[in-house]
Amino acid sequence: MSMLRPVEAIRADFPAFESTAGEAPPARFDGPGGTQVPRLVIDAVADYLARHNANAHWHFPASERTDALVAAAREAFAAFVGGGPDEIVFGPNMTSLAMHVARGLGRQWVAGDEVVVTGLDHHANVAPWEALVVERGVVLRWWEADPETGALDLEDLPPLLSGRTRLVALGGASNALGTLSDIAATARVAHAHGALLFVDAVHLAAHRSLDVTASGADLLACSPYKFYGPHAGVLWCRRELLEAIEAPRLRPAPSTGPERLQTGTPSFEAIAGGAAAVHWLASLTDAPGGMRDRLVATFTALAAREMALFAHLWDGLGQIDGLRRFGLPPGPGRTATVSCTLAGEAPLATAARLARHGISASHGNFYALTAAERAGVHPDGWLRLGISAYTTHDEVDRALAALAAR
Ligand SMILES: Cc1ncc(COP(=O)(O)O)c(C=O)c1O
Incomplete structure (x- = not known):
């Protein structure tokens, strides 16, 4: 299997992850709403x-x-x-x-x-x-x-x-x-x-x-x-x-x-x-071949890395009192994006609380309105955490700690 660039090398491509005045940038779990942009794109x-x-x-x-x-x-x-x-x-x-x-x-x-x-x-x-x-x-x-x-x-x-x-x-x-x-x-x-x-x-x-x-x-x-x-x-x-x-x-x-x-x-x-x-x-792996081969190799490797991090997130979420996870468990049937609810705290309040801990996460129905209605979470919706190519193990730990701290 071709090698995926380490996450630290991937993050170095993103101006959004440069620390300012010694402060760590927020951990961005809002990828499903829009990802950050590497310098090459800018x-x-x-x-x-x-x-x-x-x-x-x-x-x-x-x-x-x-x-x-x-x-x-x-x-x-x-x-x-x-x-x-x-x-x-x-x-x-x-x-x-x-x-x-x-x-x-x-x-x-x-x-x-x-x-x-x-x-x-x-x-x-x-x-x-x-x-x-x-x-x-x-x-x-x-x-x-x-x-x-x-x-x-x-x-x-x-x-x-x-x-x-x-x-x-x-x-x-x-x-x-x-x-x-x-x-x-x-x-x-x-x-x-x-x-x-x-x-x-x-x-x-x-x-x-x-x-x-x-x-x-x-x-x-x-x-x-x-x-x-x-x-x-x-x-x-x-x-x-x-x-x-x-x-x-x-x-x-x-x-x-x-x-x-x-x-x-x-x-x-x-x-x-x-x-x-x-x-x-296409540049994230060292796979041989043309652009398409390299894209396929990148996504194969990224999906595996994202799912490993996601399994850690999913298990950690399962340990938090009153937290309800929606969707399939980690595995081939899903992406590394999870929506959840916390008993006694509206998703908007959870998202605002996480933001104070330097965690950016989205809340609401994400326009998947019918899914939210059928899941019984309408009108507040869910809190959503998405793993992206730049997400680290440490960021997942920080998100779990912030969620548990109430
Ligand atoms: C699954 C899905 N479909 C469609 C859209 C709408 O995309 P756009 O903002 O490009 O119109 C989104 C945006 O969040 C989405 O997540």
Whole structure:
């Protein structure tokens, strides 16, 4: 197995972890809400703005460099998802991209057509399809997850499908409970019924390598700011589908290729930074081969390191009086993100208490609203702790000690 850089070396890439005035920086467990950014990414953003800034498609140097940079970023993200560069669409975030393609797909659907959404998903993968209930008379079917573990049972899917099912909207991994979904198996079931599969890979992409070709997905969206990049969204869309979706577009804008699904001028600096994040991830192991091989090696090694730390966190949480852990125990079925509640203390109060101990953790429903309702934690939600590439054993110990100290 290829060697992953030690966590201290990884942390040295992040200005956010430099101590200021001798004070240790906060331990950042808020990765599932957005990770910190390595210097390489910050430099790529700044360099674009300082030296290449221009709009695309003109014949002067800065514009030509912008076109070249976007083309190179499409190559990087193609390697990241395992698809083709001409299938990579850029947008401001995953939610906007999902809203946009849902609207486009919906234009070709009629009243009575059906879409399956899950009770586990972030509402960015529910609301775009729900909007079509009002706009197109689409019928929504709910694939419910086990409220405690967050696991979706594949056996529950076929009865929800019919000849009218147009699409299944699946979360690749739950940003609240960490549960991983079986994308390939879901694709097979959806396709057997003539339905498309849209995958929300926003949480998944931070913890596992993606493979749109092997998984059989038709569309997949992710957000570089969850995997060490700037705030942006990326959509992969299968080539033939990309040319067929009738999403709203300006008549003078490109009518073919990935730009037909983009709206307006994208953030070129965020595209530059996003590509730099992919390169940074690929540099974390010494694996031989091309960019894709190195990304796969990085995520294989990162997932193992994150899960070892997570097991320590999970066990420690289990020792704390009144603390309730949600989701599956450490293992292959989940990412290293856990949500929990403490008896007698609202998650907001716990998060504020942790902040006083130098621990940054998120609280609330994380827009996985249905999952929070089904788990019975609505409206307060959970406290969420996420392990990232830069999390240390010592930080986990500090978080556990802070949680226990009340
Ligand atoms: C699983 C999941 N899906 C979708 C989103 C929305 O992503 P974006 O902020 O890029 O719209 C998030 C953001 O937290 C998420 O965690």
